[in-house]
Structure formats: C-alpha cells, structure tokens
Amino acid sequence: MSFLIERADPSQIDALCAIERKAVQLFRGHPAWASYSAISIPPELLQQAIGRGLVWVALNEAAVPVGFVWLDTDAGDSVAGIAEIDVLPDHGQRGIGAALLEHACAWAGAAGYRRVDLGTLADVRWNAPFYAKHGFAVVDKDGPAFAYARERDRENGFPDHLRVFMSRPLSAPGRGEWTVWPAPAKLNLFLRITGRRPDGYHELQTVFRLLDWGDEVRLRLRDDGEVRRLGGIPGVPPPTDLAVRAAQLLQRHARAATGVNIERAGVPPGVDIEVTKRIPMGGGLGGGSSDAATVLVALNQLWRLDLTEDVLAELGRQLGADVPVFVRGRSAWAEGIGEQLTPLSLPSRHYVVLDPHEPVPTVALFQAPELTRNAPRATISSFVSGETTENAFAPVVRARHPRVAAALDWLGGFGQARLSGSGGCVFLEAKSFDRATAIAARCPVAFTAQVAMGVDVSPLRDALARHRGAERATRTTGGR
Numbered sequence: 001m002s003f004l005i006e007r008a009d010p011s012q013i014d015a016l017c018a019i020e021r022k023a024v025q026l027f028r029g030h031p032a033w034a035s036y037s038a039i040s041i042p043p044e045l046l047q048q049a050i051g052r053g054l055v056w057v058a059l060n061e062a063a064v065p066v067g068f069v070w071l072d073t074d075a076g077d078s079v080a081g082i083a084e085i086d087v088l089p090d091h092g093q094r095g096i097g098a099a100l101l102e103h104a105c106a107w108a109g110a111a112g113y114r115r116v117d118l119g120t121l122a123d124v125r126w127n128a129p130f131y132a133k134h135g136f137a138v139v140d141k142d143g144p145a146f147a148y149a150r151e152r153d154r155e156n157g158f159p160d161h162l163r164v165f166m167s168r169p170l171s172a173p174g175r176g177e178w179t180v181w182p183a184p185a186k187l188n189l190f191l192r193i194t195g196r197r198p199d200g201y202h203e204l205q206t207v208f209r210l211l212d213w214g215d216e217v218r219l220r221l222r223d224d225g226e227v228r229r230l231g232g233i234p235g236v237p238p239p240t241d242l243a244v245r246a247a248q249l250l251q252r253h254a255r256a257a258t259g260v261n262i263e264r265a266g267v268p269p270g271v272d273i274e275v276t277k278r279i280p281m282g283g284g285l286g287g288g289s290s291d292a293a294t295v296l297v298a299l300n301q302l303w304r305l306d307l308t309e310d311v312l313a314e315l316g317r318q319l320g321a322d323v324p325v326f327v328r329g330r331s332a333w334a335e336g337i338g339e340q341l342t343p344l345s346l347p348s349r350h351y352v353v354l355d356p357h358e359p360v361p362t363v364a365l366f367q368a369p370e371l372t373r374n375a376p377r378a379t380i381s382s383f384v385s386g387e388t389t390e391n392a393f394a395p396v397v398r399a400r401h402p403r404v405a406a407a408l409d410w411l412g413g414f415g416q417a418r419l420s421g422s423g424g425c426v427f428l429e430a431k432s433f434d435r436a437t438a439i440a441a442r443c444p445v446a447f448t449a450q451v452a453m454g455v456d457v458s459p460l461r462d463a464l465a466r467h468r469g470a471e472r473a474t475r476t477t478g479g480r
C-alpha cells in the first residue's frame, strides 16, 4: 500500500478526530485507558494548528486520511513537541507513523528548532520503543524543560509513573537544504489619512497589529547566483512577485555596497523561493509585503550579509509602504507612509479575521475622490483609550464592495467589526480564544474565518533567533 504525506486541510478535521478515537482503542485494558479514552482532541484547537501548518496527514491511494501528526510549537523557543500522532489501527506497521514522524521532524529542523520532545507510555510497544527506533531518547522528566508538559499530563490525568518524556536532537539545515520562515499577517487596528505628499503617497496614521498566523516562506541557497521562484502565485509573474523582488533587491544592494561581500567564500549568493500562501491576496493583511520582509530578513542571515535592521527596513520601504513594519517585527504605531514606527505593547487579544473573498485594489482606493484625506491627527492615547478605531477606507469600501459590506455587517452582529488596511478582510477583536472560535464557527459559507492571536513580537523575529541559535550550535559542535 502506498501513501502520501501532505499538510492537513481544515476539511479533514472530522476525519482526523475519528482516527484519534480509533487509535485510542488500542489502549483498552492498559492502566492508561481510562484517562486516554476520556480525552479527545478539541476540534477548534486542531483547526488552529492546521491553519498554522502544524499538522500533516497521511493519505491512502483513495486520498482518504489514515494517520496524522500534530506539532506543537508553544513549548519553548527552540523546542517543538509532538502534540499527537495517530494511525488507523488497521493501517499499523506499514511505516506510516514513522513517515509522519520524520516529516514533522524534518519540518522542525528546517524551521530552526533544535529539539523535538514528546511524552509517551514506557511499556507500550508502539510508544516509547517506537520513538527510540527513530532517534528519541528518554530524558529526565524532572528537569525544568518538562515542567509544562507534565503539568498538562496532570491536567489530563495521565499516569505519571507510566509516562516517559523523550527528546530527539535536530541539527541546523545544511547548505543545500530548505529552510522555513514565517511571514505573519497584520491588521490595521485603525487607519487615518492626514494628508497627501507631493509624490502622491498619503500621510497616514495607523496601528499595525502583527498576528501569529500567516504565510510560510521556504528558502534554499543556490550556487549559481540565481533567484528562482518555485511554484509561484497564479496571476503574479515571478518578476513582479514581492518575494522575488525582495531577494533581487537585497542581492543588488549587497553587490553594490562597500564592506558587504555577498560572494564571500562558502555562501552561495542565489536562492530558490517557495511560498505557502495562506494570507488572502488583496485582503489588506499585508501578505505580499510580509513575504518580502521575510525574504529580506532571512536572506540577510542565510547570505551572512550582516546588514542592520535600519538598512533592511529601508530596502523594504522601496518595495512597499507596509514592508518596514514586518522587517522590524513589532506591533507598532505608524506614521509617515507607514514607515515611521513606534513599537507598541498591546493587551493580549484574539481576532476573528473574515475573508469575504473579494480582493480590493489598494491603489484604486487611495485614488478614490470620496476618501477623507484631511483627518485631524490622532494620538496614541486616543487609540489606547479605545476612542480611535475608525478606518478611513471603510466608507469607500462599503459603498464599492457589497461583499465586504456584508462581511462587516455579519461580524458587526458580535461586536465592533473593522476593516484592515484597504480591505477586503474585516476583523473583530475578542478577549478570549474561546469567544473568537465560537464566532468563527458560525461564519457563513460565503466567507472564510480565521482565528489568530495578536503578538507584540513577530514570529519572524523568533524564527531568526532560532535559526541563529541552531547555526551557532551546529558550528560549535562541528556538525556539517
């Protein structure tokens, strides 16, 4: 029997939950049975993980899911965890579990994680001995690194005396291997246009709220100095793709700048680029800009250019007004054309982000005669007090795009719905994950809802720290 492993899709949630329920039956008669069978996967958490690309599914020849693995990246800075791995009992012992495990570990390595951890039963053949065969070793579970996992075990009522914790070390990706980087989405929590510059660009004030959700950029160094886009986005030819343009701009800059030697021995100055698009295009969530920023920041590291954040932000500005905030990687108050940034620490909030499937062209909106361009200046305190929440584009978009208006109206039934950027995506702020998922679950079929968390620091900065740490560790241990 052959099988295929790919990223899980939200349409597979029920199937994956059913696989877990069948797989747990294998523990019948074991002392852990009572606690294991009492706990099933919360579908909304699985959906979150799928939306973040952290779940992979094994499909049989009929494209039916027969197993899955779920990675948890909340455990620690450079540690990923196996949250769940299950294979249908009648598909056991065919290498499906092993392939899923390797797939998840390969992704974690490419994303700069240094270790994969898991908790499992010591005395069950397809548990600890299986993981031991695949490079995991039992660790001291009393160590502080496992306090969080054991607390979760306690909450779940799992039998501590039968559980072991295991770790598998990962090494940094080698020269010709893929590396994985996040490109988060942003929301504009308000947006005011205060004037127009002689070059036609608008002076604005906005708050950029970075999200813990977005696209995934994969980069692999090339020896021949070329920048190649693999896959590509339908309707976006490679020379206009912002990810490609960012790599080319950085390459040109590094070749021209004094003191920067892109051709330095051992660092191939070309790159293959792949992007997994999750952020809706033309959605006002800054997808293309974030892809570009991720390419700038990641290639600065991979090409060992050592350019400063200021230089990278300025290169980003040349690509688009929204790029600098993603390069700097902090939620921020913004002025100018969006490039003058003051980092903000905002209260923890979840967002229901609704895609009405109606791309809105930014340029046309900035040109709209009815757009208010002379708003009085807002202050950070008026934003913080909740007084300033309007988006200057909202009335224009409402009048021109009925689907976006319908999305605002529907979401507005649960609280204050706002437009992000120039739209068409709209969002609602919620104080808890449960409230956000409860609203998202009721999303009409005409729209798509995503629940995301606001973050002060971009996942890209976390990824950069991870990759730097992994490279340093590999260098000092003499790997590669």
Ligand SMILES: C[C@](O)(CO)[C@H](O)COP(=O)(O)OP(=O)(O)OC[C@H]1O[C@@H](n2ccc(N)nc2=O)[C@H](O)[C@@H]1O
Pocket (backbone or CB within 6 Å): 188, 191, 200, 201, 202, 203, 204, 206, 284, 286, 289, 319, 320, 321, 322, 323, 336, 337, 338, 362, 363, 366, 421, 422
């Ligand atoms: C609406 C926002 O997303 C809010 O964050 C941004 O202001 C738009 O940023 P962006 O898509 O990165 O914009 P760019 O790619 O730089 O510009 C696209 C076009 O939008 C208009 N534009 C953009 C930004 C700005 N402050 N004033 C403008 O008038 C310009 O006509 C420009 O040609």
Ligand SMILES: Nc1ncnc2c1ncn2[C@@H]1O[C@H](COP(=O)(O)OP(=O)(O)OP(=O)(O)O)[C@@H](O)[C@H]1O
Pocket (backbone or CB within 6 Å): 233, 235, 236, 240, 241, 242, 243, 275, 279, 280, 281, 282, 283, 284, 285, 286, 287, 288, 289, 291, 292, 322, 360, 362, 421, 422, 423
């Ligand atoms: N890598 C990319 N991802 C998405 N769009 C891209 C990319 N490269 C070029 N584009 C082009 O840029 C356009 C706008 O893309 P994007 O998804 O960033 O819009 P947006 O979210 O409305 O941006 P903003 O919030 O900055 O206005 C797309 O319609 C597409 O033609």
